[in-house]
Amino acid sequence: MQITIIAGARPNFMKIAPIVHSIQKAKAEGRDIDFRLIHTGQHFDKKMSGDFFEQLGIPEPHANLEAGGGTQAEQTGAIMVRFEQELIANPTDLVLVVGDVTSTMACAVTAQKLRVPVAHVEAGIRSDDWTMPEEINRLVTDSITNYFFTTSEVANDNLRKSGVENERIFFVGNTMIDTLLKNRPRFMAPPIWDEAQLTEKGYIVLTLHRPANVDQEQQLKLLMEEIIVNSNGTPIIFPVHPRTAKNMQGLGIEASNLFFVEPLSYLEFNYLVERAKLVVTDSGGITEETTVLGVPCITLRNNTERPETISIGTNELIGTDPKAIKPAFAKLFSGGWKKGGIPPLWDGHTADRIVDSLLEIATKKGN
Structure with missing residues (x-):
């Protein structure tokens, strides 16, 4: 065949x-x-x-x-x-x-x-x-x-x-999980690990690329401000998608705990995800990886095509309203996040x- x-x-x-x-x-x-x-x-x-x-x-x-x-x-x-x-x-x-x-x-x-x-x-x-x-x-x-x-x-x-x-x-x-589990022993620290002096469960990973979040300057600015304000000073590592980087220009978004990095390789990115305190994303695939790795995940979308990451896994869907970030972060920092499990097969x-x-x-x- x-x-x-x-x-x-x-x-x-x-x-x-x-x-x-x-x-x-x-x-x-x-x-x-x-x-x-x-x-x-x-x-x-x-x-x-x-x-x-x-x-x-x-x-x-x-x-x-x-x-x-x-x-x-x-x-x-x-x-x-x-x-x-x-x-x-x-x-x-x-x-x-x-x-x-x-x-x-x-x-x-x-x-x-x-x-x-x-x-x-x-x-x-x-x-x-x-x-x-x-x-x-x-x-x-x-x-x-x-x-x-x-x-x-x-x-x-x-x-x-x-x-x-x-x-x-x-x-x-x-099959995404096949790749994740096979390569898990090969995950490698990106340069930002040492540059920002990161520690296990001591930082947040952020990814944003969907039009609803990044194409409108005011929406993107409000999301970033809420994430920064409610992070309790926890380092935020933001591998910036080319689409997002273009839209970020001129917004003046900066903070002492916010680190912009170039898009990371698969092995480097998942090294960070596996050791993160929290992942904030609007990606679908990343929510699958956080579920298997047991890492708390917040999805900034109004819907998801991967509901098992919520019903079984560690993911929570909170929508695109920036005001939803504060209670979600409070839940995480208070230790109230669900443990989650791994979907069948x-x-x-x-x-x-x-x-x-x-x-x-x-x-x-x-x-």
Whole structure:
């Protein structure tokens, strides 16, 4: 069975790494499976993409479509045109897409128009917020997917409600957690650890990148001021996303305990997360990692596509109103934060289950 695997943006690389490794292991054992790895080039900054191949042990892509830049529509069109050429030149039995970025949706559409089956890893998650480009990508991708690999029973239910038959749903767990657990012993301290004289459970990690939080200057300024005022002087480490950095210019946000740093590598960032007192974020994937690492997490969003990080894990969804920060921080500093647990099948073996399922699918199809 020949699989074409798609990666385009930073979150994808954590999700494909264990799948690539599991396919390599299965092939070495004599099982009939191989892969071709395609980087769409959606993220083209080295810190946002290139380092991941090296740090996570992912082989160099067989092809890079170099389709980064431009508007959402321009990027989608460039990916589709170039991926169509790739598929025609290199036929495959199945296209495997992961997550919810533009590359995921664009490559799924392209594959189906060439009558190539699609498997979606992290299928079925929903925020029900159509203002998020990621939600549109999820809905489009899942509407044309053949095989659905899911992270939770919530995702399974979402798919069933949309009419997907049980035999096409494979509850396998979370490949992000495969990557996290495999690399945990390799986490390494970034320079800011010594520069700011950080200590375990003695600092806060902050990430912000969603338009609702960073595109309006007043909103971003109020959020930052509330975080700083209610931090009790605790160091705040803020790896600044390029989008956020652009919008921060001229706001004059500074404090003695606020440290801006460049985007960190995967191993450096998770070193900080694992040892943090608190993570404040508007990312979905980070809430999964904090749940498994047992680190308190505050999500500055009005919705989440990962409700299990709240119902089971250490995450709390407080919305985007800056006034919600004070009571949440007070709860943390008073020692009242929940302990949390780990969702089912988030055990580090998801990729093996995916590969087993792919081989089972191939057997049934006669590939």
